[in-house]
Amino acid sequence: MKPLLTITLIVMFVSTSAIVSPLYGGDVIATSVATNGGSSSSTATACGNASAAAHSAATNGGRAVANADASGIRGGSAVSTALAVADHGLAVSNSSANANGIHGGLAHADSSSVAATVGGTALSNSLADAGAGRGGIAISRSSSLALSRYGIATSDSVARSRSIWGGRAEAASDSTSDTIGGVSSSRVHVDARARWYGSASSNGLGVSMSGPARASCSNVRASSSSTWYGYSRTDAASVEARP
Numbered sequence: 001m002k003p004l005l006t007i008t009l010i011v012m013f014v015s016t017s018a019i020v021s022p023l024y025g026g027d028v029i030a031t032s033v034a035t036n037g038g039s040s041s042s043t044a045t046a047c048g049n050a051s052a053a054a055h056s057a058a059t060n061g062g063r064a065v066a067n068a069d070a071s072g073i074r075g076g077s078a079v080s081t082a083l084a085v086a087d088h089g090l091a092v093s094n095s096s097a098n099a100n101g102i103h104g105g106l107a108h109a110d111s112s113s114v115a116a117t118v119g120g121t122a123l124s125n126s127l128a129d130a131g132a133g134r135g136g137i138a139i140s141r142s143s144s145l146a147l148s149r150y151g152i153a154t155s156d157s158v159a160r161s162r163s164i165w166g167g168r169a170e171a172a173s174d175s176t177s178d179t180i181g182g183v184s185s186s187r188v189h190v191d192a193r194a195r196w197y198g199s200a201s202s203n204g205l206g207v208s209m210s211g212p213a214r215a216s217c218s219n220v221r222a223s224s225s226s227t228w229y230g231y232s233r234t235d236a237a238s239v240e241a242r243p
Helices: 003-019
Strands: 027-035 039-048 050-059 063-074 078-087 092-101 106-118 121-133 137-149 152-164 168-180 185-194 198-211 217-226 231-242
Touching: 039 078, 050 092, 050 137, 078 121, 092 137, 092 168, 106 152, 121 168, 137 185, 168 217, 217 231
Parallel strands: 027 050, 039 063, 050 078, 063 092, 078 106, 092 121, 106 137, 121 152, 137 168, 152 185, 168 198, 185 217, 198 231
Antiparallel strands: 027 039, 039 050, 050 063, 063 078, 078 092, 092 106, 106 121, 121 137, 137 152, 152 168, 168 185, 185 198, 198 217
16 A cells, blocks of 8 residues: 555545544444455444544554543543554554543543554554533643654653633643654643632643654643632643654
């Protein structure tokens, strides 16, 4: 399979996920496609007010694994999507979204993970975790992307938010790792906490790119907290490119 065909497969699966809008209430979708000696597996689980979708495709002896799980409890809603595509390589994509809203709290978690490779290794992990109580609002969004062509790419994204007593906490994490014949790693961890009508926002972006026989690494951590009608915001970004 040519790289262009691999990209076409990615677009096809992403488009399919977009067409099937999340219905929550235990909405689950899992698809798996393999050809020319490839091996693929997809696992999707949803609990409560949640939606999970896992898609995988493999060819030319490649191995693709996609796992998505989502949990929305009480006043929480969660969406989790995992996509893995491998052409003569290994692609593993894990996505997890957890949201828990208790005693009038509202929480939402959205997680997305994509791993794709041509003759290499791509590992992607995404976690979105939100918890709210006593009239608080918590929102977490996490996105992870790992792409490799005859190289090793790893991407890890984590977004956590907590709020209570009327607070509002928002956490957004975005991690991207891309390599052509090299090694690339990106890790982004974001945390936001708010209480007593405070507002906290935390955003993190990490991008790592490497060329043949080169290594790149991007690590980002962002944390924000607020209380008693205060407002707190953090923005952190790291981009490393070694062509």
